[in-house]
Amino acid sequence: MKLSGYQLFWMTSIxxxxxxxxxxxxxxxxxxxxxxxxxxxxxGGLMMGxxxxxxxxxxxxxxxxLVRMTKDLLGTMLGKIVVAAYFAxxxxxxxxxxxxxxxxxxxxxxxxxxxxAVLLCMLFLVFYAVYKGGITxxxxxxxxxxxxxxxxxxxxxxxxxxxxxxKRILPVYADSGWLQIVMGAFSAFNYMLDPTIxxxxxxxxxxxxxxxxxxxxGTAVSAGWGLLATFAMLAVTGPDMAAKMVVPVYSLTxxxxxxxxxxxxxxxxxxxxxxxxxxxxxxxxxxxxYGLSEWSGYRNWRRIAGLLTVVWLGYVLYSAQxxxxxxxxxxxxxxxxxxxxxxxxxxxxxxxxxxIRKRQQAAN
Numbered sequence: 579m580k581l582s583g584y585q586l587f588w589m590t591s592i593x594x595x596x597x598x599x600x601x602x603x604x605x606x607x608x609x610x611x612x613x614x615x616x617x618x619x620x621x622g623g624l625m626m627g628x629x630x631x632x633x634x635x636x637x638x639x640x641x642x643x644l645v646r647m648t649k650d651l652l653g654t655m656l657g658k659i660v661v662a663a664y665f666a667x668x669x670x671x672x673x674x675x676x677x678x679x680x681x682x683x684x685x686x687x688x689x690x691x692x693x694x695a696v697l698l699c700m701l702f703l704v705f706y707a708v709y710k711g712g713i714t715x716x717x718x719x720x721x722x723x724x725x726x727x728x729x730x731x732x733x734x735x736x737x738x739x740x741x742x743x744x745k746r747i748l749p750v751y752a753d754s755g756w757l758q759i760v761m762g763a764f765s766a767f768n769y770m771l772d773p774t775i776x777x778x779x780x781x782x783x784x785x786x787x788x789x790x791x792x793x794x795x796g797t798a799v800s801a802g803w804g805l806l807a808t809f810a811m812l813a814v815t816g817p818d819m820a821a822k823m824v825v826p827v828y829s830l831t832x833x834x835x836x837x838x839x840x841x842x843x844x845x846x847x848x849x850x851x852x853x854x855x856x857x858x859x860x861x862x863x864x865x866x867x868y869g870l871s872e873w874s875g876y877r878n879w880r881r882i883a884g885l886l887t888v889v890w891l892g893y894v895l896y897s898a899q900x901x902x903x904x905x906x907x908x909x910x911x912x913x914x915x916x917x918x919x920x921x922x923x924x925x926x927x928x929x930x931x932x933x934i935r936k937r938q939q940a941a942n
Contacts, residue, residue, distance in 0.1 A: 584792060591799045592724055594801075599826075602621065602765075604823070609762030611821075612748065612753065612754070613747075614808050615805060616751070616763075617760075618766055621767035622804060628773050631926065632773040636790075638933070639928075643781040643869065646872065649661075651928055658873060660924060662873075664920060669866060669890070672890060679700060681693075684696065686828070686848060687848065694895060697895070698891070704859045707719070707860050709880050735807055736810075738830065742813040770800070775861060779865065811826050811827070863883055863890075866886060867879045
């Protein structure tokens with residue numbers, strides 16, 4: 579299974595834009611209000627830096643996945659513990675994404691369809707793609723979907739010029755202050771892009787340098803879209819309404835009306851969003867099952883993917899009945915400790931240890 583830099587670009591951009599479309603914007607607006615666009619700008623810059631650092635770690639360990647990388651650099655026991663934290667993170671992210679996807683479908687299309695039916699259809703599709711074709715099939719789907727997905731999501735941001743009022747984003751900085759803006763940036767940063775998937779996917783890259791450029795460009799494209807989406811949302815609705823929206827970008831598409839003729843463009847947005855969610859979920863299922871295969875020593879990662887899908891379905895159905903799970907993405911322990919450790923602290927540690935070992939090897 580090999581991935582080109584072109585494929586990694588589409589996979590990175592789609593995966594991060596799916597996350598960007600509903601969680602980071604809301605978190606930033608809740609903290610920084612009309613200055614949320616500054617928070618997104620700062621968070622996007624931070625995410626670019628974290629992605630660059632993750633790529634440095636990958637370039638030091640070109641022929642290793644995250645599992646083997648941590649084992650070699652941190653030792654067997656500590657490496658397994660660290661990787662187990664990444665496994666938990668990917669599983670929680672998969673569960674959060676698929677539950678939001680099911681709720682989104684119930685909200686906009688399938689009003690009377692039970693959630694288990696929606697989940698079964700999506701999870702079967704994700705499992706089938708991963709089981710039959712692995713990451714190769716997912717990457718080819720991303721190549722086909724990606725250009726249309728990104729074009730439509732960018733274009734729809736500029737279809738509301740008559741509704742935009744720049745006074746809604748004023749005054750800049752004065753009402754929020756630097757503390758609220760930084761808090762908004764830090765909250766949104768945790769959900770903009772998952773740089774941890776790079777630590778697994780980079781192993782499959784055919785050309786490492788081309789892959790690095792593709793991943794960085796994919797991150798930049800999604801960060802740019804997130805900034806424009808936040809700015810457009812604030813200019814159209816204002817911070818008070820934007821903070822209360824469940825799916826902000828979808829709500830923006832519902833407001834499009836050009837000459838009272840071009841309307842209801844959400845019919846383009848909905849299927850593309852679902853296809854993008856499919857790409858995101860398939861990537862997470864593959865890296866989790868492949869990583870567990872290496873971690874446990876059980877070579878048949880496809881069977882692990884099947885077992886994971888069953889556990890995944892059970893967990894999502896169970897968590898849907900408990901209100902506290904709906905607000906997990908706001909958990910202070912997750913956003914203040916868990917995510918920063920996985921995104922920044924551990925990759926930085928791996929980078930430092932890897933650099934020291936390379937210098938020692940060069941000296942010897």
